[in-house]
Amino acid sequence: GAVVSQHPSRVICKSGTSVKIECRSLDFQATTMFWYRQFPKQSLMLMATSNEGSKATYEQGVEKDKFLINHASLTLSTLTVTSAHPEDSSFYICSAPTNQETQYFGPGTRLLVL
Amino acid sequence: KQEVTQIPAALSVPEGENLVLNCSFTDSAIYNLQWFRQDPGKGLTSLLLIQSSQREQTSGRLNASLDKSSGRSTLYIAASQPGDSATYLCAVNFGGAQKLVFGQGTRLTINP
Secondary structure: OOOEEEEOOEEEEOOOOOEEEEEEEOOOOOOEEEEEEEOOOOOEEEEEEEEOOOOOEEOOOOOOOOEEEEEEEOOEEEEEEOOOOHHHOEEEEEEEEOOOOOEEEOOOEEEEEO | OOOEEEEOOEEEEEOOOOEEEEEEEOOOOOOEEEEEEEOOOOOEEEEEEEEOOOOEEEEOOEEEEEEOOOOEEEEEEOOOOHHHOEEEEEEEEOOOOOOOEEOOOEEEEEEO
16 A cells, blocks of 8 residues: 655654654655544544645644644645644644545654753 | 444454444435554554445455445454454544544454
């Protein structure tokens, strides 16, 4: 199947700093990618849709100035958590759909804000 | 509101048993439904994708069915193995924009 990578896999940062997470589709192009957030023992919640060449679309309740998304190319989307706080600690996962509509997910990034 | 529900939340069975995981969803006008597996602390692995026009899909020991009229999907696992232990997530694409709404997952444990 298709491969989606994320970097870093784990990051610990101090409160107030910004953290960038990369999502790459390794063997296919993706004009659209999705960013999800998962709290412990809970399901995935969609945060935003990343669109190549245009602005991201955010779900209701997600602060666009807090979670900056840039879809720089057909294989790369980045999520920047700005001025991170402990409540931003979570597991962030990206996904990308192929032409066959199956969605492939990255391995996730665990963020811990101290 | 478009919602996806999975029952049970957790399931523990002996190795070798056949089992069924359930997924229900509001709004029968779905585009497609996908089953995923998630191991602890890991990302998601796609298992099966069922399009709106299909009634079932099979891959190895896995079979997923879709009944839009009743708003249900089931994932059947035959001859379960300890390696099948994981959380299984059902996700529905309601609008064709490829955004997925996830159920809460079923945490499956297969006991040797």
